Amino acid sequence: MSKLLPIIDAVSGGSGRGISYYSAGMKCARKVVLDNEAKDGRLTREAEGQAPREYGKGGSEATRVGTIYHALCEQWHGKGITFPKALPSNDLYDTEYHEAERLFKFYKKSCRNDPGYWGHVEAVEMALPRGEEDIAALAEYFQFKGKLTALMDMVVRIDSEAHARIKLDHGITLPGTGLYILDHKSSKQKANTGQWDMSMQFVAYQLMYFACTGEAPRGMIAANIVRHKKLEAGKSFNVHCVPWEEAERGRLALTTMLNVSSGLIEMSMPNPTACFDWFRKCYHYEQGNCERV
Ligand code: SF4
Numbered sequence: 001m002s003k004l005l006p007i008i009d010a011v012s013g014g015s016g017r018g019i020s021y022y023s024a025g026m027k028c029a030r031k032v033v034l035d036n037e038a039k040d041g042r043l044t045r046e047a048e049g050q051a052p053r054e055y056g057k058g059g060s061e062a063t064r065v066g067t068i069y070h071a072l073c074e075q076w077h078g079k080g081i082t083f084p085k086a087l088p089s090n091d092l093y094d095t096e097y098h099e100a101e102r103l104f105k106f107y108k109k110s111c112r113n114d115p116g117y118w119g120h121v122e123a124v125e126m127a128l129p130r131g132e133e134d135i136a137a138l139a140e141y142f143q144f145k146g147k148l149t150a151l152m153d154m155v156v157r158i159d160s161e162a163h164a165r166i167k168l169d170h171g172i173t174l175p176g177t178g179l180y181i182l183d184h185k186s187s188k189q190k191a192n193t194g195q196w197d198m199s200m201q202f203v204a205y206q207l208m209y210f211a212c213t214g215e216a217p218r219g220m221i222a223a224n225i226v227r228h229k230k231l232e233a234g235k236s237f238n239v240h241c242v243p244w245e246e247a248e249r250g251r252l253a254l255t256t257m258l259n260v261s262s263g264l265i266e267m268s269m270p271n272p273t274a275c276f277d278w279f280r281k282c283y284h285y286e287q288g289n290c291e292r293v
Contacts, residue, residue: 023200107237178217182221197242219243
């Protein structure tokens with residue numbers, strides 16, 4: 001039976017033309033184009049009524065849990081901040097909601113049940129660019145004419161008390177007090193922190209924030225819950241920081257990636273080496289949407 005859960009548009013996520021879009025373009029630009037057409041219902045086979053398999057309905061279980069978990073965290077930290085996306089959930093998300101809630105309860109405990117644990121919350125779900133000025137600033141900073149967006153989970157200003165308690169609780173010494181971008185993550189296994197050090201998202205968000213506001217963050221924090229059956233303090237919650245200096249070093253790589261990827265997407269360039277990644281056939285290969293040449 002359908003019931004109302006106290007949250008959220010759990011289907012959507014992402015910012016539109018964010019880093020994951022351009023990263024996907026580097027993997028297979030044709031897939032990015034076809035994915036968009038499928039979402040819009042523009043693919044020929046679908047238009048011809050050939051009953052394609054259900055496409056991308058809410059993503060994987062991990063994605064759905066992650067999205068709801070994110071929203072719960074941000075709602076908690078953003079007390080007093082109105083969310084534009086307050087929709088009832090439904091049965092499709094019932095199981096995932098309860099799993100996300102389990103993670104969220106543990107997250108709250110890991111933050112001493114204090115929404116101000118990370119310091120002063122400057123923003124939750126901060127979208128960039130905020131307007132024409134930001135668009136121009138991003139274009140200039142990255143020498144990139146395409147659309148570029150970001151949706152940051154949280155922007156926090158960490159004071160000395162918060163700095164000390166984060167060190168005490170999570171064994172991490174942040175580069176200093178000041179402004180940080182924070183990303184809520186959930187994973188099934190303990191994350192390899194190197195994945196964030198190498199992450200274009202961690203580079204892009206910091207540089208985009210700087211380009212649009214003129215203030216360089218001290219770093220970007222990954223606050224990651226590991227989905228252990230039994231969530232344990234000191235084991236199931238990891239905190240990692242990629243400092244600003246690392247982001248700055250990644251500027252050229254990011255600029256190159258944005259320009260190359262958007263060019264490939266414009267050409268709808270196929271990459272036949274990506275059709276069977278992770279031993280799974282690409283959806284568009286299965287459906288005959290792509291001739292791979
Ligand atoms: S079938 Fe291969 S080339 Fe075509 S979209 Fe999929 S991954 Fe790209």
